Amino acid sequence: MLQNRTTVIEQVRRLAMPPSSADRLALIRAITSLETPKRERGANVSADGQTLDAEQETWFARPSAERKRYAGEYVAVHGGEVVDHDPDQRALYLRVLARYGHQPMLIVRADWNTTPEFTIHSPRLER
């Protein structure tokens, strides 16, 4: 009976002890391994999206001098070729839509040297 009490007290004492650094690290690793992986675009990119990716990669791989011919304008790129260009993006959009229908069409600023990056500077407080 006395031995049982001692065993129970010892178990409670161990449970109440603060975890060691190694235990804390192991616990954090165990918890993070349970998290659902973040959704990443790419796995479910549409066929149109893949076409645009390829067009965009080809466009930015072109020599800068070639792209600068259209400086100050938007270019419409289809099948690796500039099919139209205009300083007015909306007018260009409507024109290529009339000519090519709903086929994927890259429409970007000719001045960009790489894929543009936008930033959301406004973090939110979680409560």
Next chain:
Amino acid sequence: MPFSYDPTFTPPFPRLPVIVTPIESGAQSAALSGLIDTGADATLIPQAQLQAIKAKEIYRARLRSHWGESRTVSVHLVDLQVAGHNLPGIEVIAEDLTEDVLLGRNVLNRLILLLDGPGASADVVTRRPGRR
């Protein structure tokens, strides 16, 4: 006409009604609640809304948070109506992680905004206050 801040945020968030229309057709989104976010470089619309009106993707971009994490997103060209004001040919990012509509600076810098914090209302005005 002033629009009340969204009280579901703490502190309340200034917002304006937004309607999204594809360039080539008259199909319209429902009236969405656009959060006025001067910290956002770009305007974000839920992907489901853009898919519903068949807004066409025109290029891919990277979207980065304040702390540097970034991901690839699709950019669409649409016509916007913000608080009754027509803004043709606006680039918007398809947001697939949240349902929030964020009005970023590519839209806000085209408008004269009046934010009445104590009165918890936002408005788009046609003339700068104090000028005749």
